[in-house]
Amino acid sequence: MKYVIAIIQSHMLEDVKDALVALDITTFTAIEVRRFGGSEEHTEFYRAAEYSVGFLPKTKIEFAVSDELADRAVKSLRDAATTGSTGDGRIYVLELAKTVQIRTGKADADVLAL
Amino acid sequence: MKYVIAIIQSHMLEDVKDALVALDITTFTAIEVRRFGGSEEHTEFYRAAEYSVGFLPKTKIEFAVSDELADRAVKSLRDAATTGSTGDGRIYVLELAKTVQIRTGKADADVLAL
Amino acid sequence: MKYVIAIIQSHMLEDVKDALVALDITTFTAIEVRRFGGSEEHTEFYRAAEYSVGFLPKTKIEFAVSDELADRAVKSLRDAATTGSTGDGRIYVLELAKTVQIRTGKADADVLAL
Amino acid sequence: MAWFAGMGAVCRRSIGTVSLALCAIVLFVPPAGAQDSAIDTGNTAWMLTSTALVILMTVPGLILFYGGLVRKKNVLATFVQCFATCALTSVIWMVAGYSLAFSEGNAFIGGFGALFLNGMEVDSMVGTIPESVFMTFQMAFAVIAPALITGAYADRMKFSAMLVFNALWVLLVYAPVCHWVWGGGFLAGDGVLDYAGGTVVHINAGVAGLVAALVIGKRLRYGSEHFPPHSLALSIVGAALLWVGWFGFNAGSALAADGRAGMAMAVTQIAAAGAALSWMVVEWALRGKPSGLGLISGAVGGLVAITPAAGFVSPVGGLAIGVIAGAACYWGANALKRRMKYDDSLDAFGIHGIGGIVGAVLTGVFASEAIGGVPGLIEGNVGQVWQQIWGVAITMAYCAVVTWGMLFLIGKTIGLRVDEKAETIGLDISLHGERAYEM
Amino acid sequence: MAWFAGMGAVCRRSIGTVSLALCAIVLFVPPAGAQDSAIDTGNTAWMLTSTALVILMTVPGLILFYGGLVRKKNVLATFVQCFATCALTSVIWMVAGYSLAFSEGNAFIGGFGALFLNGMEVDSMVGTIPESVFMTFQMAFAVIAPALITGAYADRMKFSAMLVFNALWVLLVYAPVCHWVWGGGFLAGDGVLDYAGGTVVHINAGVAGLVAALVIGKRLRYGSEHFPPHSLALSIVGAALLWVGWFGFNAGSALAADGRAGMAMAVTQIAAAGAALSWMVVEWALRGKPSGLGLISGAVGGLVAITPAAGFVSPVGGLAIGVIAGAACYWGANALKRRMKYDDSLDAFGIHGIGGIVGAVLTGVFASEAIGGVPGLIEGNVGQVWQQIWGVAITMAYCAVVTWGMLFLIGKTIGLRVDEKAETIGLDISLHGERAYEM
């Protein structure tokens, strides 16, 4: 099983959601993060305070998939999240040792079906 | 060592905390996330805008444990987080290669004792 | 490749950023989390409600590095994030199976150069 | 309104036991038709302003004060409860509430002569101000009383049940008690002093809140889960707006821009300040830290307590009332609440009920003949304290019984409480389909 | 301002078709020099207060109302648009706007006699209040009109283009229309009733907003992406402040603290309440849940609709106007907007335009001779409705044409819209280099 983490442009979340749902990945978590990226650095002023800031808001999503589905999921996600401009983000795939569904207690539950 | 990620109902956080502390897992991180789950989708209206939204707030917690403690930790967590209704969430266990305690610089520090 | 997660004191973020940039790790994500730590527990009162709270705000950062760079990155990060007092946090290094740059679609892109 | 209460008091003191009937005539505010007294534009200007200030207390003052204290998932519902109460009560008041409170009736309740504000013309006067201004000022009072109650049942009441409850409560509890004190009813006749509504608004709302909290029951997981205020920043801003609006509430109750209004404003400021400091000191001593929530709770408690007293006490009396009220409300929202184990979510009773009772009684203690024409205990008039206690007791009893009856009936028909799932998800999503903040 | 409109109406009714020229003379407000009428401190006190209340409507009322409705990345830009409009319009008004609206001119526009407030001395009077107070009160009106328009083009307009547009619009659209209705121009001469600016402020701003939304085009990804309000909590607070400030807007338009001001305040409260409930009921019936956004949208719609009517209708008429306006604005911000497919981001037209039109027409229906001296349809004066429609039509036509022209010119020169990248990143960062909230 794989644990997929993706950093995407916040405004692409809807498209990404649709792509995942199309693969029957119907649950995932999303959260606003700040992305630091040298290329997008800018200067902020607050009265006398001048400061170079490189953070922009992005959305991070996370979900689990079976090994079989992993590649297709990553591809779909990537296709859905692309705008072609800098700052489109990145996908990370981690090895997942085990999952447990809290409600049922079932281990390694049907993550494919989820 | 294992890195445990759990998505739980936000109002179960206190119970989960108590369960982890009982196992001597006395530090962990928590954060509010949005959970997308098809089954909990609902329609939101903002004047003329009508939109189907599937996100509900949940809490995500993360902590590291030794291999020996991992199973007990997952079980305790699961028992504490269960309400029996849809949306109780899920636990993910990832392989953890290494930890470093920043204050002391000690590698693979006593994650069990933590 | 490694996926590095670090929990640090929020006010050390700038120092950590500089340390990572010095290693050519020019992008990472950051987010505010709540850290529960038994040792920092305190009691909060809201009129009649009295409650023992162990959460303090911290910052969590995440980034990917090549295997070669991993150790240096962890060491730099640790050095930059240390204040010497309790609550300085912890670094977790996870195995990273794969990365994809969304804009280009390139797999396992130059994470070292990033 | 001090005008009426003061006159009532004077009345009674001079003509003794036959006062009730007589005063009812003298005090009666005839909404049906113009009086010939000339308009005073200065008084009118101040009353127009005061009306705006009292509306400011409910929206956005109370909205923010209460909204900041609930959990994130119930913020919007709390806002909506206050806002909808403002809208609904305004209409109810115009349709029938004003008539029941102020049109010609008996010692217990007004009549139907002013339904739909019938008889209120452009040139109708109440004293030196247009009746339209008086009516709207009173409307703003009628709005805030049920809005205060929402704090007691926050986080769990059905929205539909709340609307029905508030409409009934304004007609069957607020309007009668308002009539007793300001509309020519028996309490003013008996010489009970209530300058700006300590009894009518605050005790009334506080007791109704307590009854509602008891009938509806505790929030789910109350006691086991922590319910920290989601944003004390909002609550402090709300308390600040309440403070500012309260000048209209208290100094506006003079129905004039005169020395007594000025004195009412001065003691309002002083009592609020004294109570904030008094709660702060008690909390600092007992808990080691002075909290922001404590500071504003004290200030609101002081504002409540000075409300009945405003036009009757000197600045030093106001300071004393504030200091006592701050400590008393600390007790009410802490020790009392813990001991009694009810879940009055935002302390509608602990602060408005207790503050109101303390203020009403202390009005009898500190009233100064030089200020409002009526001496209190300190100036040797022991009887005033008993009159005040009588006023408090009859209001509490009436309010508790009728409120309980209403809630019982609503509970049996519509149902008072949302189901467990709705309460767990939060009222914002489950009742209104929205969230207060988009993450 | 009712004073002028009222006089205009009276004028016309008595002297018929020659009224225009005559009224223009009678109504003319001479800013250049003192009149000999005596000051009334009560009226002055109320007008000073009203001025503060109308400023409160724009900053912070409208700021919060609009700011809460946009996405997180455009919050600050929305705040800044309103705040900068407040600053810029104040200066424009002082330099030339007041002169064009109120100094001696012709039936269409005022003159240049009061540029830089020339001739306004400490003791210059307008009726019973100092001219300085009248001028500042009018300034506050001039401020809110362009600020309302910002809601239509929120999230995508260039800041520089907005400043130029607002400056031109105040001079070329607002000042003339203001002159027509209150400055001695032809509309008041024709007997069109507009007590507090339904036509001058709300229809004007609503139509300008609609034109702007059409010319500038939709927001990127409008329709495909969800744009939920980032904080309905802020919007509710903003709506509450608008409500409170509106007392100054409507009751202040009496230019006096008298019975008519009181009546205007009463119907303002009643209409706002009625409209909030009416939108709530319609939404509850059609969508299953009463939303907080609906409640405040209804309240604002009711406040808009009662604006032209305030000093002319009875409380019952006010309630009727409110209830009708709540439902009409629901339609305007929902069905109409969906059908027409324009992206009026925050419904400047759907609420202020529709509410203003409904209110202007209904003023002709519900006007009561006993209140404002002019009967409406219900009292048998059918012609008043046609006069109202005439006033609405001419204002809409003029406003639409001139606004379109201005936007066209600005579009060709400075450019109206930020580029795609700036819009995607958000205006807060791209235009102002800041964020509203630090995470």
Add this chain to the structure above:
Amino acid sequence: MAWFAGMGAVCRRSIGTVSLALCAIVLFVPPAGAQDSAIDTGNTAWMLTSTALVILMTVPGLILFYGGLVRKKNVLATFVQCFATCALTSVIWMVAGYSLAFSEGNAFIGGFGALFLNGMEVDSMVGTIPESVFMTFQMAFAVIAPALITGAYADRMKFSAMLVFNALWVLLVYAPVCHWVWGGGFLAGDGVLDYAGGTVVHINAGVAGLVAALVIGKRLRYGSEHFPPHSLALSIVGAALLWVGWFGFNAGSALAADGRAGMAMAVTQIAAAGAALSWMVVEWALRGKPSGLGLISGAVGGLVAITPAAGFVSPVGGLAIGVIAGAACYWGANALKRRMKYDDSLDAFGIHGIGGIVGAVLTGVFASEAIGGVPGLIEGNVGQVWQQIWGVAITMAYCAVVTWGMLFLIGKTIGLRVDEKAETIGLDISLHGERAYEM
């Protein structure tokens, strides 16, 4: 207060060097007992309103303005500092401050005749308004001055030390300076013009802030770490409320609802607008983007600068003062602060100090005989500028020395600053045991 200052000025100009003693008699405001002048309800109505508006400036205006500018971990502490200052100062003022400022004394300080407001009866008058209103209006001024100082030492001062400092400062710095200018003291006698408190409130608070920033030292990691405002949205709302409340501050200082109050209100609006635009333009030119923080900083700077001038200058003079002050405060909060390397956290000196000084001096330049009875430099009265500079200099010197002494003593006894750990964790948790927002 213009009334006093104006009289002082007139006095001095007519009777020359013996003015001091004489004026002290003429200007003296006798708090102990009624005067026989008749009450003017219009003036009283406006002063009651103004008092509410000035309280609105501190809570919630300043609370939001300052609270938005600090980091998330210090939000509540900043709110509490202002709120507690409001409570504490009110009590201090009632106990002794008012007496020291306004009861009979010498040219330097008042006496003890009005301790605990002794002698203030319901019918005591000051001019045409009740003394109780005058006293409360002055109390609101006394509240905002120390609240302004909190901006300088935000994020690091002990709460206990702050309370002691504020209490002492009100008694030993504010009350004397207030006496000099408005209580019959030597500055008014010398002909120094200060309509609404530019010297008494803003320069005084700004200088005290600068001294406090220097004595307490910089925030930890100042310079190396970035301290962005946690919520400019809150700050903009706060600035808007300051703007609205300032009408009470400036136009209220007429102590009447008359033409001069109207003129004061008009120039207040114009100067604030001019200064906001002026800062915006300077920032846009120098930094490429007009920021929201800049816009509101400019507006507040303009409001500060027009404060001493309000009742003395024409609208064009007001615009000039605003435009100059906007640019000057930009310099004060940017170039000056960077060069001097002090950490005046929220620019209490950079804006209130610099704005106050610029305003005080420009009052001497733009004062117009037609408005306030005193000509300025432009009308040929060169001496007025020198008088203004003298007033500024003596206030700055006195304030700096006494403030420094107090802080020195408090530092040696209680200690001024929280420890490093508390500062790092944040004052919300460490001092008050709470957070402003629950995540």
